[in-house]
Amino acid sequence: xxxxxxxxxxxxxxxxxxxxxxxxxxxxxxxxxxxxxxxxxxxxxxxxxxxxxxxxxxxxxxxxxxxxxxxxxxxxxxxxxxxxxxxxxxxxxxxxxxxxxxxxxxxxxxxxxxxxxxxxxxxxxxxxxxxxxxxxxxxxxxxxxxxxxxxxxxxxxxxxxxxxxxxxxxxxxxxxxxxxxxxxxxxxxxxxxxxxxxxxxxxxxxxxxxxxxxxxxxxxxxxxxxxxxxxxxxxxxxxxxxxxxxxxxxxxxxxxxxx
Amino acid sequence: xxxxxxxxxxxxxxxxxxxxxxxxxxxxxxxxxxxxxxxxxxxxxxxxxxxxxxxxxxxxxxxxxxxxxxxxxxxxxxxxxxxxxxxxxxxxxxxxxxxxxxxxxxxxxxxxxxxxxxxxxxxxxxxxxxxxxxxxxxxxxxxxxxxxxxxxxxxxxxxxxxxxxxxxxxxxxxxxxxxxxxxxxxxxxxxxxxxxxxxxxxxxxxxxxxxxxxxxxxxxxxxxxxxxxxxxxxxxxxxxxxxxxxxxxxxxxxxxxxxxxxx
Numbered sequence: 001x002x003x004x005x006x007x008x009x010x011x012x013x014x015x016x017x018x019x020x021x022x023x024x025x026x027x028x029x030x031x032x033x034x035x036x037x038x039x040x041x042x043x044x045x046x047x048x049x050x051x052x053x054x055x056x057x058x059x060x061x062x063x064x065x066x067x068x069x070x071x072x073x074x075x076x077x078x079x080x081x082x083x084x085x086x087x088x089x090x091x092x093x094x095x096x097x098x099x100x101x102x103x104x105x106x107x108x109x110x111x112x113x114x115x116x117x118x119x120x121x122x123x124x125x126x127x128x129x130x131x132x133x134x135x136x137x138x139x140x141x142x143x144x145x146x147x148x149x150x151x152x153x154x155x156x157x158x159x160x161x162x163x164x165x166x167x168x169x170x171x172x173x174x175x176x177x178x179x180x181x182x183x184x185x186x187x188x189x190x191x192x193x194x195x196x197x198x199x200x201x202x203x204x205x206x207x208x209x210x211x212x213x214x215x216x217x218x219x220x221x222x223x224x225x226x227x228x229x230x231x232x233x234x235x236x237x238x239x240x241x242x243x244x245x246x247x248x249x250x251x252x253x254x255x256x257x258x259x
Numbered sequence: 260x261x262x263x264x265x266x267x268x269x270x271x272x273x274x275x276x277x278x279x280x281x282x283x284x285x286x287x288x289x290x291x292x293x294x295x296x297x298x299x300x301x302x303x304x305x306x307x308x309x310x311x312x313x314x315x316x317x318x319x320x321x322x323x324x325x326x327x328x329x330x331x332x333x334x335x336x337x338x339x340x341x342x343x344x345x346x347x348x349x350x351x352x353x354x355x356x357x358x359x360x361x362x363x364x365x366x367x368x369x370x371x372x373x374x375x376x377x378x379x380x381x382x383x384x385x386x387x388x389x390x391x392x393x394x395x396x397x398x399x400x401x402x403x404x405x406x407x408x409x410x411x412x413x414x415x416x417x418x419x420x421x422x423x424x425x426x427x428x429x430x431x432x433x434x435x436x437x438x439x440x441x442x443x444x445x446x447x448x449x450x451x452x453x454x455x456x457x458x459x460x461x462x463x464x465x466x467x468x469x470x471x472x473x474x475x476x477x478x479x480x481x482x483x484x485x486x487x488x489x490x491x492x493x494x495x496x497x498x499x500x501x502x503x504x505x506x507x508x509x510x511x512x513x514x515x516x517x518x519x520x521x522x
Contacts, residue, residue: 074491142391144473149491170391171473172480174488182473186375187390 035063038233039085041076042068043092043220044177045116045196049253050090053246057237064233072175073097073151080105080225087228088237090220092116093151097221107224107231112258113241114220114250116194118152118159120208121183121201128189133163133212136190144179144188147172151218152179156192158216180205194218199254219258288505295502296495303499311477312485313503319393319481320461323400327457331408332450336438338409339416357406364402365470372398373471395472396479400461407460408453415449416442455515459508 038057042050047070054066069076069086073096080086080100089106090113091097097110122130128141136143145167146153153172160167170188173179180197182188184204198207222241224234240246247257296303303309338350356364371377372389382389389395423445427437443450465483472479474488482504490497 072491078494142388144391147474147488147491149488169475171475173474174469174491178469181470185369185373187369187373187473 035065036230036233037065037067038087038230038237039067039069040088040090040237041080041084041086041225042070042088042090043073043076044070044175045092045194046070046090046220048200049246049249049255052249053237053241056245056249057240061233061236066237086225087230087234088222089225090222090241092218092220094219094221095151097223100225101223105226107226107228108235108238110221110223111238111242112219113222113246114255115258116196116218116220116255117210117213118155118192118216119195119198119210119213121180121191121193121198121205122189122208123183123186124204124206126206127186130190130208132208133160133165133210136167136192137165142187142189143167143169144171144173144182144191145169146176146179146192147174150174150176152176152192152194155213155216155218159192159210159212162215163210163212194254195256196254217256217259220255291498291502291505294495294498296499299495300499300502303496304503308476308485308489309496309500309503312480312482312500315393315396315477315480316462316482319396319400320458320464322397323404323461324454324458326397326401327405327408328450328454331405331453331457332412334405335409335412335416336442339413340421354406354410356403357410361399361403361464361466362470365399365467368395368399368402368467368471390471391473391475391479393478396468396481399467399471400464403464403467404457404460407456408450411453411456412446412449415446415453419445419449452515455511459511462504462507462511 040050040054047068050068050070054068057066058064071079073091073093076086076089077091077096077099080089081103089097089100091100091110094110094112097106100106101110120130120133120136122128128135128138130136130141135141145156148154148157152175156167171182173182176193176197179188179191180193180201183191183193184201192210195207198205222238224231224238228234241250251257334353338346338353369376369390371379372382372395373379374383374388374390379389389398419442423441424437427441428434432440463483464481465487468479468481469484469487474480474484480488482500486497486500486504489500
């Protein structure tokens with residue numbers, strides 16, 4: 001019988017090791033009684049901008065704390081559909097906002113507040129000498145793109161079609177941040193990411209503008225979530241994003257205005 | 260098997276948390292079964308993306324299990340049968356992937372075998388690119404699965420003791436003969452359960468693979484990665500594929516139990 005015991009530590013470790021699966025934070029922090037917490041669900045590409053907008057909002061609203069939850073738009077939409085306590089939803093594409101709106105969960109109706117287009121990202125120094133879309137199909141070029149199933153991958157396909165090239169990526173990632181990571185580490189010679197991703201990545205990557213990208217403009221909609229207990233505050237947050245304060249911060253991050 | 264020891268009863272109250280724990284483990288499995296789109300189940304399974312992902316998973320997990328046996332058995336023997344300075348520390352370090360978040364393992368592998376990694380340039384010179392290849396998937400799986408085999412086998416080696424090995428040696432058997440004819444047969448059940456654990460861990464590997472190997476159908480997109488991607492557009496398909504992994508896992512455990520009782 002002793003032999004069986006020997007498996008126990010390994011089995012226990014198995015449980016520990018696999019316990020770190022993907023788990024969204026989900027619930028917002030509880031109100032501490034005195035203050036009010038406004039929970040904003042925003043697409044991952046909005047992280048830096050919305051943190052600043054959140055601070056602006058807190059500065060002008062005494063006793064209000066803005067809690068931000070960043071993830072892929074489809075994850076956020078799924079969480080809101082399953083009843084997550086979000087007050088505001090800012091999506092990186094119209095399809096995921098439509099999912100939430102179709103369930104009657106987008107309060108006052110979504111408003112477009114920014115747009116984003118694709119760009120070629122290459123590691124600093126551009127080791128593979130990429131200059132345009134055609135170069136991405138060259139022999140020995142490690143190209144990484146988003147999978148067609150996700151919004152940035154759908155945009156990639158449209159851009160490739162517009163440029164009349166057949167891309168042969170070595171990897172199709174699930175998120176644009178995964179694509180960017182492959183480029184910043186130098187594993188990939190080139191990746192197709194959003195203009196804002198290149199702007200936010202600093203010196204590790206260089207961006208190459210894509211004339212073809214105008215055929216796939218990604219529009220970002222925002223809406224207060226229906227059933228929010230802070231409907232007024234949620235609307236005020238949306239207004240701040242649409243006002244000059246929010247728009248100038250978005251411009252700084254590389255976003256183009258909403259069409 | 261020897262006569263069972265006379266049983267000492269367990270306190271009745273202990274069944275309450277025990278059952279609660281079992282329900283906690285089994286309920287999510289039931290939830291997957293309930294959410295599975297049975298009408299489309301077969302169609303989803305035979306789609307090229309699914310079958311390629313499943314076959315890739317089985318192929319890479321099989322390969323990494325073989326690598327685990329190849330390197331893990333000698334490691335376990337050295338840890339269990341010898342003693343040297345710093346052995347305790349070495350054991351802890353070697354077993355580190357057991358408790359390391361897989362994504363950290365993926366980053367570590369990236370900085371070792373990646374194009375700009377420690378060994379990356381050497382491979383580049385040889386014309387070998389590991390990044391974005393099936394080899395990268397196998398490396399990631401072996402990295403996370405190896406400690407499972409080592410821990411399991413080292414435990415078996417220690418509890419088996421050295422009595423028979425000593426006798427064989429005094430009868431004139433060389434160390435290699437002792438290892439082959441006495442040690443290995445003695446710990447075979449431990450080796451089997453260790454290998455099964457390593458296979459199961461390889462099959463479920465996600466974090467290190469997505470960080471290090473990338474994701475391309477038929478090359479690096481194993482079943483867990485396919486499930487993760489499929490959730491984006493077709494949640495039902497993701498559930499169906501999850502159920503496949505659950506069934507494979509149940510088969511693996513069943514096989515391990517079979518192996519242990521028959522050996």
